[in-house]
Amino acid sequence: MDQTSTGKTDTVKLDDFLCFAIYSANHALNRVYKPLLDEIGLTYTQYIAMVTLWEQDDRTVGSLGEKLFLESSTLTPVLKRLEGLGLIARTRDKTDERQVRVQLTAAGRALQARAKTIPPCILEASGLEVEELARLKKEIAALRSSLLR
């Protein structure tokens, strides 16, 4: 019973849609993250931006967007808020003034330690084993690649 079947019924059900499963799982994840992120004063998008910078500091807006699959028009206000929170600094690149370089401040780096408790909470809420979660993550990432092709 799937929306793509050529089958007998013409009543397509919402629960048959992969897109809805992902859409609603994303919302559910947001709901689990919300109280955890409130404690460190970040929204979800701000959090993944910080995770990306913790992984590699001193990026341009464009490279950050490429990593996060977000447009610069989305990132600009997000980064301005992170700057307002004192977690990052935004400076024009000296050699190419079109680019804005994003760098962690001391406070931004310090926040990483406080954020360390979050992933284990999510793992627990997922009700999955580490290996199973890793496999599911891999499959979904592969789906994303196909869709963006």
Added chain:
Amino acid sequence: MDQTSTGKTDTVKLDDFLCFAIYSANHALNRVYKPLLDEIGLTYTQYIAMVTLWEQDDRTVGSLGEKLFLESSTLTPVLKRLEGLGLIARTRDKTDERQVRVQLTAAGRALQARAKTIPPCILEASGLEVEELARLKKEIAALRSSLLR
């Protein structure tokens, strides 16, 4: 290599996050849907609301929100736009005036036929077989259930 491992590196990578896989796959799906939905003049959220009504007409705002995991504060403006497009009618329930009943118009029902071409396009873009897609959908729905527990 996972953010939950107790392993050697303390550098947690964005690509290790299940939440990011789902978050970005959701955006990727949106990007595939966008041009298809443009043809029938709906946004993604408007589309899933219509799918829900095609599955079962004459719902209250609350029951629609329960199905879609959305708050009334999100649904009210979405439904008003669908009403403005002439696809649905919103009327107060005669026996309980607190509730608003949402019903398809003739135009709303007619749109279902035009929307039939969308799911096959998504299936193709996913690069997955029908069975594989159904299995993945099921796993993600199960994850959602765990998260909302």
Added chain:
DNA sequence: GCAGAACAATTTGTGCTCAATCAAATCGTG
């Protein structure tokens, strides 16, 4: 060297999402 193309980030406008709050209708209990 200079005009125009290409590029990077920002601004603007539309829509989605939630938390917090509100108003109206209904229910429950005395």
Added chain:
DNA sequence: CACGATTTGATTGAGCACAAATTGTTCTGC
């Protein structure tokens, strides 16, 4: 019947997301 509690949907404010248009910078061809 009366009055407080609950239910239902709507409103407000903050933030995210994109497309399209804009500004400022760099590169290219002549």
